[in-house]
Amino acid sequence: MTATVAEPNEIAPPRYRAITFVVGAIVAAVLAVIFLPLATILQRALLPNGALDLSLWAATLSQPDLHYAIRNTLILAVVTTVIAVPVGVFFAWLVERTDARWGALSRLLPVIPLLLPPVAMTIGWLFLADPRAGFLAAPMQTAFRAMGLDIDPSALAVQSWGGLILLYVLFSVPHVYVVAAAAFSSLDPSLEEAARIFGKGRLKCFLSVSMPAIRHAIGSASLLCIISSFGLYSIPALLGTAARIDVLSVYIYRLLNAAYPPKIGQAVVLGVLLIVTIGLLWLAQRRIAASTGHAQIGGMGIRPNRIALGAWRWPARIMLLLYVALTSILPLLALFVVSLQQFWRPLVRLDQLSFENFFEFWSTAQSRAAIVNSSLLAVLTTTCVVLIAGVLAIVGKNVGGKWEKWLGVLTKTPSAIPHIVFAVGVLVTFGFAPFFLNGTWFIIFLCYVAVFLPQASIAAEAAVQQVGGQLVEASRIFGARPGRTFWTVQLPLILPGLAAGWALIFTLVVGELNAAAILAGPRNPVIGYLILSLFDNGTYSQLAALGSIIGVVSGITVFAALMFARPRFSSSGGGGGD
Amino acid sequence: MLKEPTAPKTVAVQIRGLRKVYRSRARSVVGVDHVDLDVAAGELVVLLGPSGCGKTTLLRSVAGLETPDEGEISIDGRVVFSASRKRALPPEDRHLGMMFQSYALWPHMTVFQNVAYPLSSMDPSLRGDVRARVHDVCTRLGVAGFEERFPSELSGGQQQRVALARALIGKPSVILFDEPLSNVDAKVRRRLRQQLRDLKHETNFSGIYVTHDQEEAMELADTLAVMESGKIRQLASSREVYQRPNGLYVAGFVGEVNHWPAEVVEANETSALVRTGFGTFRVENPPEVLSPGRTGTLGVRPERVSLATPGADAASADPRVRGRVKEVVFLGARCEVRVDIDGGGELMAWLFEAVSHRSPPVVGAQIDAIFEATSLQWLGP
Structure with missing residues (x-):
C-alpha cells in the first residue's frame, strides 16, 4: 500500500468503464451466438452418445456419393480460382492503374455483381442458357449452324461443368477484384512508371511489375476464392443438380432434407471436416493478409498517373461492360422477361406479357409473409451485424496488440463454417429446449448475425484501417474523450466503408438460401425458403417474379445506402458544437 | 550546459529521466534513453536529429500518445506522466495543441469545424464566442474565408495553416510540432516558417518542435536539442550549437x-x-x-x-x-x-x-x- 494522496480526476477517467462494459457485453453475446452452436456440433460429431464414438465417421466417409461430391467441389474450387483470380486482378489493374476507367462509375462496375444476390444471378442464367427454353440457346445454336457447326443444344446447357464454372467465376471475380483493387490503389505508381521508362510494354508492365508488386493480395484473393467456392450453395443447388454434378454443400443439404430421418450426425461430421479444412486455409490467408499493407486516408490526396492504354482503351472498357452484362444485366433481363410471361418459354411475345405473376405472387399469404419477413430480417440483421463489427473493429484498433488479433479471429470464425452447417448448429442449440426458438424469425436472426459477421467485420476493419491513426490521435490531443472521438471522428470517417459493407450484406441476407433451408418453414417463411420450394415445384414464372423483386429491392437499397454515405464528406461531423 | 543567467522563468514542460524501449520478440530498441529536458514558458525547443534518433518518440510521450517505461513528465507544473507513481494522463487531459506531419485535418469536417474542435471539447464557460475566436485565428493565419470549405479543397500550405489554427485556438499550455512542414514544397515551407516565427512573437507560445531539417531547426529554435540514438547530444541556442558544437556528430548535423x-x-x-x-x-x-x-x-x-x-x-x-x-x-x-x-x-x-x-x-x-x-x-x- 502506498500513501499517495488520491487525485481522482487524474487517474482512470470514468467513461472508459461504460465503454468497457458495453464492449464486454457485445463480445459476450457474439461469443455465445458463434460458439454455442459450434460447441454443440462438435459435441454431436465426436461424442454422439456421451462417449468418443467414431463409427459415425466411418459411416459418413464410406459413402461413394460423398467421394464424388468432394472431387467435384475440389475441381470447381481450383478451376474457378485459376480463372477468376487473373481476371479479377486484371480488371482491378485496368480500373485502378490505367485510363480505361471513366469517372468514379467504373470503380463500381466490377462490384455490381456483388450487389445482386447470387441466387438471382443463378436463376437468371438458368433462364438464359437452359438448353431447351433458354433465351440464348436458340440464337447460339443458329449462330453455330451459320458457322457450319451442328451442335447439340445440350452442349450449350448451363447445367453442365462449363456452366457451373462460368457462374462460379462470375460470382468470384468481384471478390478478387475488391482485394486486388485495394492493393493497386495503395501501390506506388512510380514502380510502374519506372518500368515504362525502361521500355517495357503495357502488358509486360502489368505482368512483370504490377502483378508481382501486389502478390500478397493475389495470394489472399486466391484463398478467399477457394474458401468461397467450397461454401457456395445457390449455384450448385439450382444448376448442379440437373447436371448431376453434386458438390459438398448440396450433399450436406440432402443429408438433412432429402433423407428421412434427417442424417444430422453425418451432416455434422462433414461440417466439422469442412470447418477444419477451411480453418486451415483461412489461417494461411490471414498470414498473407497480415503482411499486406493498407491504403490510408490521410490529410493529403495522391493522384497517381494512369497508364495510357491508347488503342486498347476501348477494348478494355468493352471487356468490363461485357462482364457487367454477363453477371448482372443479362440475368436480370431474363428474370424480368420470364416474370412477365405466363409460362417460361424462349419466344417473347409482347402482347402476352403481363404483371399477372406478381399479382398472383402477392396474393399468396405465404409469399407475402416471406417477403416481409426477409426485408425486415435483412434490415435488422444487417444493421446489427455492421454496428457490432464496426464497434469491435474500432475497439480492436484502439486496444491494439494481442486483443486486436483475437477480436479479429473471433469475428472471422464463422467464415470457416459453411452456412448450412452453422444453421444446423443453431437449430440444434436454440431450436428446442431450453430456448424453443424453432420456427421463429429470431432464430434466423441469430444465425444470420453470426454467419454474416465475418463479411461485416472485414468491411469494418478495412474502413477502420483506412482512417489514418493521426486523425484519431489529433482528436484526443484536442481534448476529446474516446466517446467523443468515436462519434465525431471515427464513425463519420468509417461510415462510407460500413455502408458499403451494409449494402453487400443486405443483398446476401435477402437472397440467403442455406440458413433459410434449415431454419425457415411454413411458420416463418423467408425468401430463400420460398425460392427453394418454387424451384422444387417447377413454378418458374413465380420464381422469376421473386428473383426480379430481389434484384430490384437489392438494387434500390444498395444504391440508397451508397448515396447515404458517399465519402464526399459534405455532411457535418458534429464538430461545431456538442 | 552553461546557460546565461536569466530571470527565473516558469517551466512549461519538465521531463526527467525519460526512457522508452520498444520490445519485440527478436530484440528491443531503445527509443528514448534517460532524457532530461526543460521547456520554459514561451520557449520553443527544437528536437533535431536523423530518423530513428528518438525525437518523435519523445514528442509523442509528452503528448500522451506513447507510454514511456521510466521517468516523469510534467506540463505546467502538473505531473502528466510518472512511471514510479504509475500515472499516465490520457492525451485529452493534457491540454495540448499539436501539428501532425500528415496535417491530420478531419476530411469530413469543414475548416470551421476543424478549427473549432478543440473549443467544443472544453468546458462551456471557457469556450467564449466560438465563431469569433475561429474567425480571429483564421484571419491571423490568412485562411479566413475558407471556413466553409473542406480540407480537400485547400492547397497543402493552406491545410497546414488550418492545422496550425487548430493547434493555437485553445490557447494550450504547449504546442507540439511533429515535422509539420515536411510535406509541403520548399517555397511554401519557407513562408510557413516565417509565419510561425511571427506567430511565436505575437502569442509567445511554448512548444516542442521535431524536425530533421537543420535549417528549419536553426531558424525556429529558441533552444536546439540535437539528438542521437535516444539521447540529447547538445542542448543550447542555435548559434552556440553551430559555433561551439560539442562533437563531430553535432557539428556535422547542423552544417x-x-x-x-x-x-x-x-x-x-x-x-x-x-x-x-x-x-x-x-x-x-x-x-x-x-x-x-x-x-x-x-x-x-x-x-x-x-x-x-x-x-x-x-x-x-x-x-x-x-x-x-x-x-x-x-x-x-x-x-x-x-x-x-x-x-x-x-x-x-x-x-x-x-x-x-x-x-x-x-x-x-x-x-x-x-x-x-x-x-x-x-x-x-
Missing part, C-alpha cells in the same frame, strides 16, 4: 564541417595546441579541458576559411596551410572550392560570390587557405 584527425600536443585551461598531418594549430576554448596525447578531430567550418595567393597577406597572424585547388563549384550565392592540402588531407572553403568574382580560384593553382582566428574547433574523439 558542413572540414575535419581531420588530430592529437593534442599541449593544453591549458583555455586553449590547446593540436597536431594534424599538415601542421600544428591552436584551438581556443575547447568544449572540454584537454590533456596532451589525446587524439580526436580538428574541425573548421568551410565559410571560415579564406583563400589567398601563396604568400599574400603574410602579415596576418591567422593560421594558414598551403595546397592546390582541386575543384571549383559555382553555387550561386557562394562558390565551393576544394583544396588538396600539401602534406595530406582535403579542405573545403566557401567563398561568397563577391569574393570569388574578384579573384576566381583556378583549378590546379597553388593556394593558401587561411583559417579565421578562433575558427578552429576541437570536435572530440
Whole structure:
C-alpha cells in the first residue's frame, strides 16, 4: 500500500468503464451466438452418445456419393480460382492503374455483381442458357449452324461443368477484384512508371511489375476464392443438380432434407471436416493478409498517373461492360422477361406479357409473409451485424496488440463454417429446449448475425484501417474523450466503408438460401425458403417474379445506402458544437 | 550546459529521466534513453536529429500518445506522466495543441469545424464566442474565408495553416510540432516558417518542435536539442550549437564541417595546441579541458576559411596551410572550392560570390587557405 494522496480526476477517467462494459457485453453475446452452436456440433460429431464414438465417421466417409461430391467441389474450387483470380486482378489493374476507367462509375462496375444476390444471378442464367427454353440457346445454336457447326443444344446447357464454372467465376471475380483493387490503389505508381521508362510494354508492365508488386493480395484473393467456392450453395443447388454434378454443400443439404430421418450426425461430421479444412486455409490467408499493407486516408490526396492504354482503351472498357452484362444485366433481363410471361418459354411475345405473376405472387399469404419477413430480417440483421463489427473493429484498433488479433479471429470464425452447417448448429442449440426458438424469425436472426459477421467485420476493419491513426490521435490531443472521438471522428470517417459493407450484406441476407433451408418453414417463411420450394415445384414464372423483386429491392437499397454515405464528406461531423 | 543567467522563468514542460524501449520478440530498441529536458514558458525547443534518433518518440510521450517505461513528465507544473507513481494522463487531459506531419485535418469536417474542435471539447464557460475566436485565428493565419470549405479543397500550405489554427485556438499550455512542414514544397515551407516565427512573437507560445531539417531547426529554435540514438547530444541556442558544437556528430548535423584527425600536443585551461598531418594549430576554448596525447578531430567550418595567393597577406597572424585547388563549384550565392592540402588531407572553403568574382580560384593553382582566428574547433574523439 502506498500513501499517495488520491487525485481522482487524474487517474482512470470514468467513461472508459461504460465503454468497457458495453464492449464486454457485445463480445459476450457474439461469443455465445458463434460458439454455442459450434460447441454443440462438435459435441454431436465426436461424442454422439456421451462417449468418443467414431463409427459415425466411418459411416459418413464410406459413402461413394460423398467421394464424388468432394472431387467435384475440389475441381470447381481450383478451376474457378485459376480463372477468376487473373481476371479479377486484371480488371482491378485496368480500373485502378490505367485510363480505361471513366469517372468514379467504373470503380463500381466490377462490384455490381456483388450487389445482386447470387441466387438471382443463378436463376437468371438458368433462364438464359437452359438448353431447351433458354433465351440464348436458340440464337447460339443458329449462330453455330451459320458457322457450319451442328451442335447439340445440350452442349450449350448451363447445367453442365462449363456452366457451373462460368457462374462460379462470375460470382468470384468481384471478390478478387475488391482485394486486388485495394492493393493497386495503395501501390506506388512510380514502380510502374519506372518500368515504362525502361521500355517495357503495357502488358509486360502489368505482368512483370504490377502483378508481382501486389502478390500478397493475389495470394489472399486466391484463398478467399477457394474458401468461397467450397461454401457456395445457390449455384450448385439450382444448376448442379440437373447436371448431376453434386458438390459438398448440396450433399450436406440432402443429408438433412432429402433423407428421412434427417442424417444430422453425418451432416455434422462433414461440417466439422469442412470447418477444419477451411480453418486451415483461412489461417494461411490471414498470414498473407497480415503482411499486406493498407491504403490510408490521410490529410493529403495522391493522384497517381494512369497508364495510357491508347488503342486498347476501348477494348478494355468493352471487356468490363461485357462482364457487367454477363453477371448482372443479362440475368436480370431474363428474370424480368420470364416474370412477365405466363409460362417460361424462349419466344417473347409482347402482347402476352403481363404483371399477372406478381399479382398472383402477392396474393399468396405465404409469399407475402416471406417477403416481409426477409426485408425486415435483412434490415435488422444487417444493421446489427455492421454496428457490432464496426464497434469491435474500432475497439480492436484502439486496444491494439494481442486483443486486436483475437477480436479479429473471433469475428472471422464463422467464415470457416459453411452456412448450412452453422444453421444446423443453431437449430440444434436454440431450436428446442431450453430456448424453443424453432420456427421463429429470431432464430434466423441469430444465425444470420453470426454467419454474416465475418463479411461485416472485414468491411469494418478495412474502413477502420483506412482512417489514418493521426486523425484519431489529433482528436484526443484536442481534448476529446474516446466517446467523443468515436462519434465525431471515427464513425463519420468509417461510415462510407460500413455502408458499403451494409449494402453487400443486405443483398446476401435477402437472397440467403442455406440458413433459410434449415431454419425457415411454413411458420416463418423467408425468401430463400420460398425460392427453394418454387424451384422444387417447377413454378418458374413465380420464381422469376421473386428473383426480379430481389434484384430490384437489392438494387434500390444498395444504391440508397451508397448515396447515404458517399465519402464526399459534405455532411457535418458534429464538430461545431456538442 | 552553461546557460546565461536569466530571470527565473516558469517551466512549461519538465521531463526527467525519460526512457522508452520498444520490445519485440527478436530484440528491443531503445527509443528514448534517460532524457532530461526543460521547456520554459514561451520557449520553443527544437528536437533535431536523423530518423530513428528518438525525437518523435519523445514528442509523442509528452503528448500522451506513447507510454514511456521510466521517468516523469510534467506540463505546467502538473505531473502528466510518472512511471514510479504509475500515472499516465490520457492525451485529452493534457491540454495540448499539436501539428501532425500528415496535417491530420478531419476530411469530413469543414475548416470551421476543424478549427473549432478543440473549443467544443472544453468546458462551456471557457469556450467564449466560438465563431469569433475561429474567425480571429483564421484571419491571423490568412485562411479566413475558407471556413466553409473542406480540407480537400485547400492547397497543402493552406491545410497546414488550418492545422496550425487548430493547434493555437485553445490557447494550450504547449504546442507540439511533429515535422509539420515536411510535406509541403520548399517555397511554401519557407513562408510557413516565417509565419510561425511571427506567430511565436505575437502569442509567445511554448512548444516542442521535431524536425530533421537543420535549417528549419536553426531558424525556429529558441533552444536546439540535437539528438542521437535516444539521447540529447547538445542542448543550447542555435548559434552556440553551430559555433561551439560539442562533437563531430553535432557539428556535422547542423552544417558542413572540414575535419581531420588530430592529437593534442599541449593544453591549458583555455586553449590547446593540436597536431594534424599538415601542421600544428591552436584551438581556443575547447568544449572540454584537454590533456596532451589525446587524439580526436580538428574541425573548421568551410565559410571560415579564406583563400589567398601563396604568400599574400603574410602579415596576418591567422593560421594558414598551403595546397592546390582541386575543384571549383559555382553555387550561386557562394562558390565551393576544394583544396588538396600539401602534406595530406582535403579542405573545403566557401567563398561568397563577391569574393570569388574578384579573384576566381583556378583549378590546379597553388593556394593558401587561411583559417579565421578562433575558427578552429576541437570536435572530440
